[in-house]
Amino acid sequence: MSTRVLSGIAVAVAGVLLLCSGLATTLLPGGGAGACDTAAVAPAASSAARSPAPGGVGPVGDWNAEQVGNAATITDVGMRLGVPPRGWVIAVATAMQESSLINTPGGDRDSVGLFQQRPSQGWGTSAQLHDPRYAATAFYRKLQAVDGWQEMPLTEAAQRVQRSAYPHAYARWEPDAARIVAALTGAGASVAACGVTVSGLGWTQPVRADVGSGFRTAGRPGHDGVDLIVARGALVRAASAGTVTVVRCNAVDVRTGRDWGCDRDGDPVLTRGCGWYVDITHPGGVITRYCHLLTRPTVEEGQPVAAGDVIGVAGSSGHSSGPHLHFEVHLGDHNPATAVDPVGFMASVGAPLTQ
Numbered sequence: 001m002s003t004r005v006l007s008g009i010a011v012a013v014a015g016v017l018l019l020c021s022g023l024a025t026t027l028l029p030g031g032g033a034g035a036c037d038t039a040a041v042a043p044a045a046s047s048a049a050r051s052p053a054p055g056g057v058g059p060v061g062d063w064n065a066e067q068v069g070n071a072a073t074i075t076d077v078g079m080r081l082g083v084p085p086r087g088w089v090i091a092v093a094t095a096m097q098e099s100s101l102i103n104t105p106g107g108d109r110d111s112v113g114l115f116q117q118r119p120s121q122g123w124g125t126s127a128q129l130h131d132p133r134y135a136a137t138a139f140y141r142k143l144q145a146v147d148g149w150q151e152m153p154l155t156e157a158a159q160r161v162q163r164s165a166y167p168h169a170y171a172r173w174e175p176d177a178a179r180i181v182a183a184l185t186g187a188g189a190s191v192a193a194c195g196v197t198v199s200g201l202g203w204t205q206p207v208r209a210d211v212g213s214g215f216r217t218a219g220r221p222g223h224d225g226v227d228l229i230v231a232r233g234a235l236v237r238a239a240s241a242g243t244v245t246v247v248r249c250n251a252v253d254v255r256t257g258r259d260w261g262c263d264r265d266g267d268p269v270l271t272r273g274c275g276w277y278v279d280i281t282h283p284g285g286v287i288t289r290y291c292h293l294l295t296r297p298t299v300e301e302g303q304p305v306a307a308g309d310v311i312g313v314a315g316s317s318g319h320s321s322g323p324h325l326h327f328e329v330h331l332g333d334h335n336p337a338t339a340v341d342p343v344g345f346m347a348s349v350g351a352p353l354t355q
Helices: 003-016 065-080 085-099 132-144 154-162 170-185 342-348
Strands: 190-193 196-199 226-229 235-237 242-253 271-281 286-293 310-313 325-331
Touching (some): 085 132, 085 154, 085 170, 132 154, 170 342, 271 310, 325 342
Antiparallel strands (some): 190 196, 226 325, 242 271, 271 286
């Protein structure tokens, strides 16, 4: 992979760096107000994108230089075709599953190349499919023809294109694919505005806090998120752009089965439920959940939000032993089968959960 191609990736990614949108003035506990001074926000400079090291592409995690180089080609083709960044991640994850990002001369039956596309199924000739740029272009053309692909979970979008015998296999590669795309495009570079830092892939920390109870630990195997330890009243922000799909109070008195109420602290023994909580659905079918808010959230169902928009304040409503934010990430509908560890996911999109 030439440095010219990678330089093109680095420059192009500047166009997808996200700035903090104007936050609506939010009433805070005690009658104070907070607002974002949008006048101070400056456009992102293309120099924010990371330039490739001389001599080509190096390894990323467990993926070697050859594999990352092929991912760079896939990403570059997606950029040139005007495919949104979500599509680059889908394409790279698909090639990870199909070929381990190795441009193989052959595979099962007559399958060829990075995506193991088959001449007998009309993808092109064997020689064409062994050209990574041709193969990536063919994949993206099919993906763009799928109605609603940007709102689908990665594995569903990939399967609509590939028609694989293993339709659920693609999802496992999403964190690695996002990590490689971030490394190639400089998505680790971030834009700071309004006191919020948004990564190049459009994500930010919902709160700046240390992780307390982790994802599905031995002691809490049903804990489908992580607990971020913050003070009562800390601002909670949308982790990425999306649409608010749920605003709800869920707090039940386990002794009576009756409503406990969310405008007071919950209890770790006597109460079950998320308290005041918000769900946000993001492009690609990713859902984030924010639990145990102090008061009714400051957003409404159906409301679009940008990364960093304030959605509420941290508290201890519902099943809770003290102020914190319970944060979940789901790749698809909200249920235990779709939950992923928020620590790994947020690191892969350039917004690690740390102080």
